[in-house]
Amino acid sequence: MKCPQGCGEMLAGELLWVCGWCGASEPRQSPPLLFPPPLVHIPAGFFWQGSRDDDPRAQPHERPLRRVWLDEYAISIYPITNDDYRVYVEQTQAAEPDHWATRPPTGIHARHPVCFVTWNEAMNYCRWISEVTGTPFSLPTEAQWEKAARGGEWLDGDAAAQVPNPHPQRTFPHGRPDLLSTEANFAGVCGGTTPIGVFSESISPYQCFDMVGNVSEWCWDTYDAKGYHNLPETNPRNESRGDRVVRGGSWRSEADHARCSNRYFYNPDRKSYGIGFRIVQIESAPTES
Numbered sequence: 112m113k114c115p116q117g118c119g120e121m122l123a124g125e126l127l128w129v130c131g132w133c134g135a136s137e138p139r140q141s142p143p144l145l146f147p148p149p150l151v152h153i154p155a156g157f158f159w160q161g162s163r164d165d166d167p168r169a170q171p172h173e174r175p176l177r178r179v180w181l182d183e184y185a186i187s188i189y190p191i192t193n194d195d196y197r198v199y200v201e202q203t204q205a206a207e208p209d210h211w212a213t214r215p216p217t218g219i220h221a222r223h224p225v226c227f228v229t230w231n232e233a234m235n236y237c238r239w240i241s242e243v244t245g246t247p248f249s250l251p252t253e254a255q256w257e258k259a260a261r262g263g264e265w266l267d268g269d270a271a272a273q274v275p276n277p278h279p280q281r282t283f284p285h286g287r288p289d290l291l292s293t294e295a296n297f298a299g300v301c302g303g304t305t306p307i308g309v310f311s312e313s314i315s316p317y318q319c320f321d322m323v324g325n326v327s328e329w330c331w332d333t334y335d336a337k338g339y340h341n342l343p344e345t346n347p348r349n350e351s352r353g354d355r356v357v358r359g360g361s362w363r364s365e366a367d368h369a370r371c372s373n374r375y376f377y378n379p380d381r382k383s384y385g386i387g388f389r390i391v392q393i394e395s396a397p398t399e400s
Contacts, residue, residue: 141222141306144194147244150185150392151259151317154267158258159280160347161339162372168282172336173372176280178264179254180345185392186251186259189307189320190224190328191236197221199236202243206232210384222306224326224387230355230379233329233388240390251391252348253330253356253374260284260323260359261371262316276316282370284315284322290366297324299363303384322359323369326387330356334376354378361385 142149161176162169193208193216200207208227214220228236230250237248251259261284262276278286285294292298294312296305308320315322322328332349334356335341342349354376360369363385367373377386 141192141308142189144192144198144221146195146198147240147246147248148187148189148191148195148390151188151319152185153181153183153255153259153317154263155181155183156263156265158254158261158263160254160257160372162370163280166282168367168370169372170374172338172374175339177339177344179258179347181254181258181263182346182394184251184255186255186317186319187389187391188318190326190387190389191233192222192307193225194221196225196228196236199239203239205235209382219306222308223304224307224321226304226326226384226387227382228329228387229382230329230377236388237390247393248390249393250329250331250388253332253358254347255391256322256328256330256358257371259317259319260315266316282372283313283366284319284371285313286316290323290369295324295369296321296362297360297364297366297369301362304362322371324360324364325362326359327357327361327364327375327383327385328359329386329388330358332356334374357386 157178157180159176160179162173163176164174196208197216199205208225210227233250237250241248261281262279264276264279265274266276267274282288283290290297290313292300295310304325310321313323314320332355333351333353335349338349356374356376358374360373
């Protein structure tokens with residue numbers, strides 16, 4: 112079996128990333144390890160959260176479509192990688208993710224997104240990087256995650272600057288109604304995670320990579336099926352206890368589960384080869400209830 116870009120053969124569930132992506136004049140490579148992970152600024156402003164009533168792929172808990180205001184924040188451009196998480200483990204003696212026993216966080220796996228991390232472990236990483244940098248970090252709320260994937264009404268946050276979002280209610284980050292197997296790692300085609308940043312065709316309006324496929328991503332919020340009815344339309348955040356929201360779809364998800372508005376949830380102690388996370392820089396770290 113081959114990857115959708117024709118790059119290398121599958122071997123024991125992992126791609127041989129020895130030639131880059133076949134057919135490209137220059138191989139696409141993952142970005143190098145940086146600390147803290149590179150961030151992109153998301154300006155304050157409105158965005159559209161949820162799904163339209165006429166969207167046949169939408170689930171009831173994605174409705175109603177609503178206009179939400181978020182204050183500015185910064186979000187990591189890529190999911191946290193094995194390499195990123197390795198630095199944390201080495202400095203804190205935190206537990207290694209289960210899959211490192213067979214897929215060490217080195218070589219071709221270093222720039223894959225870390226997985227087999229619980230919600231609580233992801234939050235511990237956020238606390239550590241906050242302490243080391245002196246800047247508050249957290250997991251994104253699901254509203255912050257969705258705005259980073261979909262874009263605001265105005266991409267610079269200011270209507271006066273005349274930079275409108277051409278698809279403010281887009282289904283996928285790239286703004287097209289459907290997702291091709293050459294545009295993201297989903298539906299099991301690649302047989303596992305892939306290095307971050309190699310699927311540039313599905314980049315978000317704010318230049319975030321891997322917000323569709325590769326790994327699903329933990330969000331801060333507790334899941335509420337009626338959240339769009341119950342939560343405020345300004346900086347919504349569900350701080351109750353319970354299952355936590357997961358967004359984005361993983362390497363084994365179908366396209367419908369990788370839409371910008373798709374919501375699902377897991378117990379915060381769950382570990383999976385399909386769940387990772389990214390981080391946000393905020394003015395003050397949220398307090399757990």
